[in-house]
Amino acid sequence: MQLGMIGLGRMGANLVRRVLCAGHDCVVYDRDTVAVETLVSAGAVGTESIAELASKLVAPRVVWVMVPAGVITHSVIAELAGLLEGGDIVIDGGNSYYRDAVRHAEELAGKGIRMLDCGTSGGVWGLARGFSLMIGGDRSAYAAAEPIFEALAPGVLAAERTKGRDGEVAPEEKGYLHCGPSGAGHFVKMVHNGIEYGMMAAVSEGLNILHRADIGVTETVSEDAETAPMTHPEFYRYVLDLPAIAEVWRRGSVIGSWLVDLTAAALVESPDLSAFEGWVSDSGEGRWTAIAAIEEGVPAPVITAALGSRFASRNLNEFADKAVAAMRKKFGGHDEKPGATR
Amino acid sequence: MQLGMIGLGRMGANLVRRVLCAGHDCVVYDRDTVAVETLVSAGAVGTESIAELASKLVAPRVVWVMVPAGVITHSVIAELAGLLEGGDIVIDGGNSYYRDAVRHAEELAGKGIRMLDCGTSGGVWGLARGFSLMIGGDRSAYAAAEPIFEALAPGVLAAERTKGRDGEVAPEEKGYLHCGPSGAGHFVKMVHNGIEYGMMAAVSEGLNILHRADIGVTETVSEDAETAPMTHPEFYRYVLDLPAIAEVWRRGSVIGSWLVDLTAAALVESPDLSAFEGWVSDSGEGRWTAIAAIEEGVPAPVITAALGSRFASRNLNEFADKAVAAMRKKFGGHDEKPGATR
C-alpha cells in the first residue's frame, strides 16, 4: 500500500526506510530538502510541500506525521485538515500529548477525516529492530493502515512466545496494538516513557553507587562539625570496572534489558562517561505521566523521582539548595562547604 | 571438575543441574533429604552431612554454599572452616551482605582456605537461561573455579556482541566476571538488586497508571471540601488491556527487558493480578544498596523510593499515616474518609 510521511528526522526517515523495505510505496516531505533527497535515493517519492504530498497520494490517503510535538504537530495537522478528504487517515506518530490527539481527532472528524495516534518506540535502532507501536483512534482506520504497522513492527520472531499464549498470533505479539479510542495510543506510549525514565534512573543510580565504591581510599576523612564522618571506609575500597560490569549484566541477569545493552555499549566508548556533561533533557512524556499519576491519585514515587532527577541535572534545584543553605546559616551559623565543581 | 554444593533450594538445585549438564561432577548436601535424592537421580553424589560432603571431595575442594544469607550462611561457613584444608575454596553464592563476605574471607584465610563471594542472578530460570555471576575474592581461587563459572553462565551467544568490543571473548561477555577483592562480587550483586528494585517499581507504577486510566467513567466526582475535585474526567476514559500492552512492549521498545517479559507472562495468567495480595518482601540487598548510597553520599532517589514502596506494601507506613491524619484532625477538624479496603 501507499504511505505519506511528513517529517524525515531520525525517526521519520527510519520509518520510511522500513516501510519501503517491506515493499510499500512512500511519498515523503520535509522542510529539509536534503532529507527528502536521501529518501528519494532509497526509493521514496519526494515532494516539496504538504499540498504536493497530498496530491500524490491515492484516496483513501494515509499520512503519517512525524514532527516535534506541540505547535509544529498542531500546524501540520491543521494544514492537512484543509488538504485531505473524508475517509483519509492521519497518523500522529510523534510524542504528542494524548490530549492533543483527542482534540485533533475531534477536529478532523468534523471533516470526515479519520485519525490515529501512534506511540512509536524504538529510537534510532527501529530500522534494524523494528518499532513497538501503541495505537489509538478509529478502528476502521486502524484496520486500513494495519499493513503499515505490521511492516514497522519487529514481528513475532523478535522474542520468544509468552507462556500461556497459544493459537493465532495476536498483533501485540508482532509488536503493534490498537489500545483503544483516540488518545489511547499516546496515553500508553506516555506511560511507557514514564517507565523508561524510572528504569534509566535505576540503572544510573546503581552505576553511581559502583562508581563511588572507592571513596574509602580516595577521600580523606575530614573532621569538622559540618561533615558527616565517613562510616566504614574499609568497606568502600572497590575500584570497579564499570564497562565489564554492565556487560556481565547483559546475559542471564534479572535486569537484562535493552537499556543495559546500550549502557554497556556507551561504557565501552567512554568508560568514565567523560564524553557526557550530564544534562538530561525531558521531552514531555515523563511530565505527563507524572501528571496522570497525580490526577488519578496513583502513587508513582519512582517515576516522579526520576523526572525530578532530570530537572535537577539541569540545575533547576539551585534556588531550593540556596534556601536550605540559608536556613542552615541562620539557625546554626553554618557556612557552606563547596561541593564538587561541575 | 568436581563441585560440592550445600543448599539445594530453588537456586542451589538449578546450579547443580546446570553444572552436571556441562559434564562436571557434583557432591551435594541439604537438610532436606528429598532434595538430595532428587539430585542424585539427576546424577549428583548425595551426602548426609557437610562432613560427609567434605570427605567426598578431592583436594583442592571447591564448595559452593547456597543457603539463606545471615545466620545460616555464617554457621555453614563456620562448620566448613573446621572441615576443609589449606588451598580449598569456599564459594558463598547466596545473597549475603558483602561485609559478611569480607569477614568470612578473613576468617577462612587464617586457615589457608580461599574464599570467593559470588552474586548469582537468574532466578528459577537460570537452569535454562544460565546465571549472571558477579565474583569477588582470591584471584587464584577464581582461576581454579572458572570452569564451574563458565558452565553456569549463559555463554556469549546469549546476547549479540556489544559494538566496540572485538578480539577474544572476555569472561563478562559469557556472563561471569571477577569484580575485585573479597566482597566485590556481593557488592556488585547488591547494587544489581537495587537496580532491580527500581526497574520493578517503575514497571509496576506504570501499570498502575494504566490500570486507573478509567476513573473518569468508573468514579463518581464527590464534592466536598475533603476530596480533591477530579480534574479532567474526560481524559481518563480508557479501559486498557494490560496483558496486551505488556506484550507489545516486549518487541522493539526501549523498555524491552526480561522483567517486562515476565510481567507479560504474569498478566496472561492473571490479567487483573487478583492472584496476588501485593505484599512485597525484601531480602536485604535493596536495603544494603540504599545504605551504601547513603554512606557514599550518592543520591539514589529511585532505588530508595522503590525500597520504601516495598515496606509500605506490608503496611509499615501505617503509624505515619495515622500521624498525618491526626494532624489534619487537629488543625482542620478533618475527619478521615475511608480508602479502598485491601
Add this chain to the structure above:
Amino acid sequence: MQLGMIGLGRMGANLVRRVLCAGHDCVVYDRDTVAVETLVSAGAVGTESIAELASKLVAPRVVWVMVPAGVITHSVIAELAGLLEGGDIVIDGGNSYYRDAVRHAEELAGKGIRMLDCGTSGGVWGLARGFSLMIGGDRSAYAAAEPIFEALAPGVLAAERTKGRDGEVAPEEKGYLHCGPSGAGHFVKMVHNGIEYGMMAAVSEGLNILHRADIGVTETVSEDAETAPMTHPEFYRYVLDLPAIAEVWRRGSVIGSWLVDLTAAALVESPDLSAFEGWVSDSGEGRWTAIAAIEEGVPAPVITAALGSRFASRNLNEFADKAVAAMRKKFGGHDEKPGATR
C-alpha cells in the same frame, strides 16, 4: 464595614465570628439554616438565599465565598455574577485551583465586578489565632477590602519582628499580603499547602521511626531467603514515649512549629494514635503544587513524595504492589509473605 459571607462551614463560620469581633457587620448565607441561625445569635444578619444576601448589602458589596472548591464554588460565583453590580467585589476564600480564580476573575470583569482570590490558612484555630491570608487580584478591590483582611489576620504582635525589618509595619507582618494579579493568592496558598504536606510527612515519618525503635526486642528474627536479616537488633531496643518527645520538641528546637504543637496535643489524647485509621485525604492543593513543579521543571521530591504517601494511605498503590509481587513470583518463585494487616 460590611461583609457578605456565603458558606458557613468550619472555616466560614470562624471568619464571620472574627470579623464580627472586630466590629464589622456581616450578612451571612448557608444552605444549612442551623449554621445561619448560630451566627445570627452571634450578631450576624441571616439570609435565606444568595439573592437575599446580595440585596441586604450596600454597594459596593463585598461578598466572601467560602464553599468547597470546584463545581460548588463555580456555581456560587456564577449566581453572584447575575446578582451583583459593577464595582462590587467577590472574594473566593476557599481552596480553589488558582486557574479557576483566573477564569472567574475574567468572567466577572466582563460585568465590572472585581474579584479577589484569597488563600486562607489557619484551620479551625483561626478564630482564636487569626488567619494567614494570601491575596491575588484587583488592587483597588484589595484596598477596599483591606479592613476585613486586617480583622481576620493575627496582627503584628503574633510573632516577633523579623530582624532587618524596620519602619512602618507592612501588611505581611500583620498576616495578610497582596501577592499579585488574579490567581496569585491561590497560587501562593497552593504552594503553602504543598509545603504543609511535606512538613507533615516529615514529622510523621520521624514518629514512625521512633515508634519502631523497639523492633530489636519485639520482633523475632526470621531466617529464610525471603526476609531481610535484621541488622543490629541490639540497636533497636528503645521503647519511646512519643507524647513526651513531641512535647520536648515544642520548646527551643529547630523543628518547633505549630504542626509539632498539634502533634503533641494529638498524642496526649491518643498516645498510640489508635484513634485514627490512617486514611489521609487530599483536597487538591498538594496535587496542584506537584503539577506546578512539573510544569515549571522544578524538582520537588519531598513534596511529591508526601503527596504519594497520601495516595498510598488510601491503598491506591495496591495494583502496583501486586505487579511487583507477580514479577518476584515469576523470576524467583517467591511466594508472598503477609504484611501487617491493616
Add this chain to the structure above:
Amino acid sequence: MQLGMIGLGRMGANLVRRVLCAGHDCVVYDRDTVAVETLVSAGAVGTESIAELASKLVAPRVVWVMVPAGVITHSVIAELAGLLEGGDIVIDGGNSYYRDAVRHAEELAGKGIRMLDCGTSGGVWGLARGFSLMIGGDRSAYAAAEPIFEALAPGVLAAERTKGRDGEVAPEEKGYLHCGPSGAGHFVKMVHNGIEYGMMAAVSEGLNILHRADIGVTETVSEDAETAPMTHPEFYRYVLDLPAIAEVWRRGSVIGSWLVDLTAAALVESPDLSAFEGWVSDSGEGRWTAIAAIEEGVPAPVITAALGSRFASRNLNEFADKAVAAMRKKFGGHDEKPGATR
C-alpha cells in the same frame, strides 16, 4: 552546681553562657585559648588541658563534651576515662551517632563512670531561646545533672501548655526529657534532625516553585523534539515577592515554624538568595535517620528524598546524570542541551 565543658565552639560557648546566667559554676576547656579567655571574661574558670579541667571539678564531676562527632569525641571521652573517677558523669552533647554513645557508655561503665547522651537542638539561638534537650543513659546521672538541663532548656513559658496536660509541669514541658537508656537521647535527636531535613526541603522546594512562577513570561518556548513543550505559559506569569510571602506565613498559618521565621529573615537580607551558592552539607544525623528507617523497614520517602537532595546539591549525582545522558544518546541519538550553569 558545677559543670565542666570541653569544646567552646558556637554551641559549647552558648551552653556555658546559659549555665552561668542561671547561677551555676563552669570550668571550661578548648584547644583555642581565645575561646577559653572569652568565657573567662563571662565568669567561667578557664583551663589549659582536659586534665586541668578534671582537677578543678569537685566529685562527683559533671563533664559536658561538645566537640565534633566521630574521632574527636571518641578521643576526648577516652582521655576522660583515664582522668575521672567512679560516680563521675560524662555528657556527650554533640551530634554523635547513638551507637557510639552506647559503646562509650559501656566503656565508661567499666570504670564506674556514668554517661549521658544529650541531643541538643537550638543552634546559635539557644543562648537566647534555650535549648531542646533529648537525654539518654543512666537515670541516676540524669537526676544528678537535672539542674543543668533545666538551666539550658527554654522553660515552660516558652510555649502555651498543650491541651490535655494538667497537674505538675513535666520536664518535657520545660524543654528537656530523659528518653531512655544509653543512646536513646541521641537516637531521638537523630530522628529530630531527620525531620528537620524534611521540613527544610519542603520549605525550600516550595520557594523554588514560587521563584519559577514567572517562566511563562521569562522563558522562550523552544520547539524541538528534545524539549518538553511549555504547558500553559499563561498560568506562570507571577513575579512574586518571596521575602513578603515568607513573612506572611509567620502568623496564623499551618506551616508557621521557626524554620519559616529564619527563612523570612534570610530573605530580608538576600531576597534572591544570591548570597548563597547552594552547597548543602550534611553532618551525619540525616544519614543515620535514613539508615534507621531502612533497618526498621519503615518507609521514609520524604526524609530520604531530602537527604538525597543535599547530596545532589554537592554534585554527587553527576555520574548518574551522565549515565542517563549516555543512554539517551545511544537509543535516540539525543545530544545534550546545556542546563543552567551553576
